[in-house]
Amino acid sequence: MVTHRPANEQEAAAVIAAASGQRTPLGVTGGGTKAAAGRPVTHAATLSSKGLTGITLYEPAELVIAARAGTSLAEVERALADNGQELSFEPQDLRPLLGTEGEPTVGGLSAANLSGPRRIMAGACRDSLIGVRAINGRGEIVKSGGRVMKNVTGLDLVKLLAGSWGTLAFLTEVTFKVLPQPERRATLVLHGLDDERAIAALSAALGSPFEVSGAAHLPAVDGRNARTLLRTEGFAFSVDYRLKSLQALLKPFGGGEVLDDVAGAALWRDVRDVAPFMRSGDAVWRISTAPSRGAAIAAALSRSLDCRLIYDWGGGLIWVSVPAEGDAGAAAIRAVVSTPGDHATLLRAPAAIRATVAVFHPIAAPLMRLSQDIKQAFDPEGIFEPGRMYDGV
Numbered sequence: 348m349v350t351h352r353p354a355n356e357q358e359a360a361a362v363i364a365a366a367s368g369q370r371t372p373l374g375v376t377g378g379g380t381k382a383a384a385g386r387p388v389t390h391a392a393t394l395s396s397k398g399l400t401g402i403t404l405y406e407p408a409e410l411v412i413a414a415r416a417g418t419s420l421a422e423v424e425r426a427l428a429d430n431g432q433e434l435s436f437e438p439q440d441l442r443p444l445l446g447t448e449g450e451p452t453v454g455g456l457s458a459a460n461l462s463g464p465r466r467i468m469a470g471a472c473r474d475s476l477i478g479v480r481a482i483n484g485r486g487e488i489v490k491s492g493g494r495v496m497k498n499v500t501g502l503d504l505v506k507l508l509a510g511s512w513g514t515l516a517f518l519t520e521v522t523f524k525v526l527p528q529p530e531r532r533a534t535l536v537l538h539g540l541d542d543e544r545a546i547a548a549l550s551a552a553l554g555s556p557f558e559v560s561g562a563a564h565l566p567a568v569d570g571r572n573a574r575t576l577l578r579t580e581g582f583a584f585s586v587d588y589r590l591k592s593l594q595a596l597l598k599p600f601g602g603g604e605v606l607d608d609v610a611g612a613a614l615w616r617d618v619r620d621v622a623p624f625m626r627s628g629d630a631v632w633r634i635s636t637a638p639s640r641g642a643a644i645a646a647a648l649s650r651s652l653d654c655r656l657i658y659d660w661g662g663g664l665i666w667v668s669v670p671a672e673g674d675a676g677a678a679a680i681r682a683v684v685s686t687p688g689d690h691a692t693l694l695r696a697p698a699a700i701r702a703t704v705a706v707f708h709p710i711a712a713p714l715m716r717l718s719q720d721i722k723q724a725f726d727p728e729g730i731f732e733p734g735r736m737y738d739g740v
Contacts, residue, residue, distance in 0.1 A: 353399070356480065356488055356519050362394060363517060364457040364486025364503055364639040367728045375513030375732055377417055377455035383445040384459075385512060385735050387698040395727040396454045399519055402426055404494055413478065413494055418453025421649055427525055436472050437463030437615075443625045445695055450609070454518040457633040460510030464561040464578070464618035467660050468555065473509035478522035481508060483515075484726030494522050507721070514740060515725040529580035529614055534561070534611030537603040542566060543642040545575040548600040548660035552577050553661045555596055557589040563618045564658040575600075578615060578634045618659055621666050629655075629668040630675035630696035636689045640660035641694045644683055651679040671696050677704040684708075707736045715740075 353359035366373050374390035376382065377397070396417035407430040414423055428435050439461040440451060442629055457479070462471040469475070478492030481700040491504040508516055537548055545564040552559050561578030577597075578591045594602050604675040606614065617623065624631050636644055641662030648654055648667060654676070669676040675696050684691040690708040693701060710718065715737065722729070722740050734740075 348390065350395055352395045355399070356482065358392070359399070359519060360482050360486045360488055360516060361502075363482050363484065363730070366392065366394075367484055367486060367729050368726050371730060372733050375458075375517055375731050377452035377458075378449035380440075380442050380447045380449045380451045380659070381445065381455060382457055383447055384441070384694055385701070387702050388732065388734050390732075394517060396452060399454075403520060404522070407432060410413035410527075411477070411494060411522060411523050411728050412525055413520060415520050416422075416452060416457075416518040417452050419450040420453055420456055421450060428528070429586045431528050432525045433528050434475060434523060436464060436475050437465040437469075437619060438472070439463050440620050440682065444542065444621050444631065448564065452525075453521050457509050458511060458518060459514050464563060464615055464659055468558065470703075471509075473506045475523045476505055476509050476521060476564060477524050478520075479508055480520035481504050481516035481518045481520055484730055486729055488519075489522045492522065512690050512732065512735055517731070529586075531583040531586045532578060532580045532608045532611060533586050533590055534606040534614060535577040535579070535590060535597075535603045536565060536606060537577075537597065537601050539567075539572050539682055540564070540600060541573070542645055542656070542658070544600065545573065546642050546658065548575055548597055549658075549661045551596060551600075552593055553638075554586055555593070556632050557592050557596075559593075561615055561618070562661040563615075563660065564661075565618075565623065566656055566658075568623070568655060576614065576618065577603075577604075578611065591624070618657070621657060623657060624655070624666065624668045624695075627668055628671060628699065629710060630671040631694050632667040632676070632680055633692045633694045634665040634667060634680070634684055634690070636665065636686070637683070639663055640686065640689070644689075647683045648676075648680065651683075652676045670698060674704050675700050681705075681709070682690070705737075710737075728737070 372390045374393040376395050381664045399415040399417040404412045460472045481489050549562040559577050560580045563576045565574045567573040579586050638661040645656050652669050655668040680691050693706045718740050
């Protein structure tokens with residue numbers, strides 16, 4: 348397989364224009380850390396962003412940073428940390444879960460729209476993404492959004508490209524708004540709650556005025572008691588007040604214990620990166636739903652499948668681990684996750700299973716036609732990652 352590694356936008360545009368003219372399918376990649384996700388597809392050539400590196404703009408006072416798509420996430424996070432800032436959406440690292448290597452890139456992060464536990468407060472990756480430069484399937488260089496919040500013309504297009512998994516355009520530069528790091532972080536842990544009561548506790552905390560920035564539940568497993576986690580961040584005096592208020596609010600659920608920043612940070616990394624499922628050979632599904640339906644969905648799955656669960660986003664995100672055999676529970680999961688607005692995505696499984704089941708959640712016919720029209724507008728010859736999400740998309 349031929350791998351193209353352009354050193355600039357013009358070279359990338361020439362590669363894409365040539366591929367479009369010859370109708371040559373292109374795989375789009377950054378650090379390769381998410382290559383094991385999605386439907387397995389075979390391409391005649393690969394287009395890599397590894398040659399497009401470097402931070403192109405950083406204005407700490409303006410809370411904005413821009414970098415070429417192949418820039419490692421670690422480089423951007425180091426630059427921000429040196430100035431006491433961070434990407435607010437808590438970028439997820441899927442390498443341990445997917446068994447991949449390499450370095451996550453800011454382009455790959457944006458294309459997959461990966462967000463961690465802080466999404467409930469700070470929004471998703473796409474909500475922090477304010478500008479992109481990209482190349483469409485015709486080989487045309489496109490700029491959308493801006494480099495400051497006061498100039499974000501075309502912001503809807505930015506949101507569209509976030510989470511498109513390389514099927515619409517090849518990202519060459521991304522711009523994020525950032526936030527200061529909090530002075531203190533602390534985690535309140537409730538012990539021994541079943542799933543329904545845990546989600547009730549998380550919902551009570553999220554509905555309070557105490558600004559929770561993380562709300563997760565780890566059910567009991569392998570003899571370890573269930574743990575329900577709530578995180579608060581900000582100025583130290585404010586965190587102290589909010590912790591005491593949350594403990595009083597949640598007294599009917601046990602009150603809980605407080606973890607300091609170091610112990611809490613390690614626990615939230617485990618939640619963010621789905622660490623409890625790392626060393627398992629099981630298939631892993633990612634279910635997005637309303638928190639109020641989370642416990643019912645999990646109970647229905649547990650009745651029909653041999654599965655393990657992790658809840659994040661107050662119960663609105665459920666990670667499900669099932670044996671990697673047959674259809675990896677796809678039929679049961681699709682039957683349960685059927686309410687409009689709910690989504691179930693097969694994130695990890697052997698290639699043979701990912702090739703035969705619908706990895707991404709099936710969508711209604713009108714939405715499929717809209718998706719195909721968008722694909723046609725961006726990539727008329729269908730060269731970018733054909734079939735990675737759906738047939739023809």
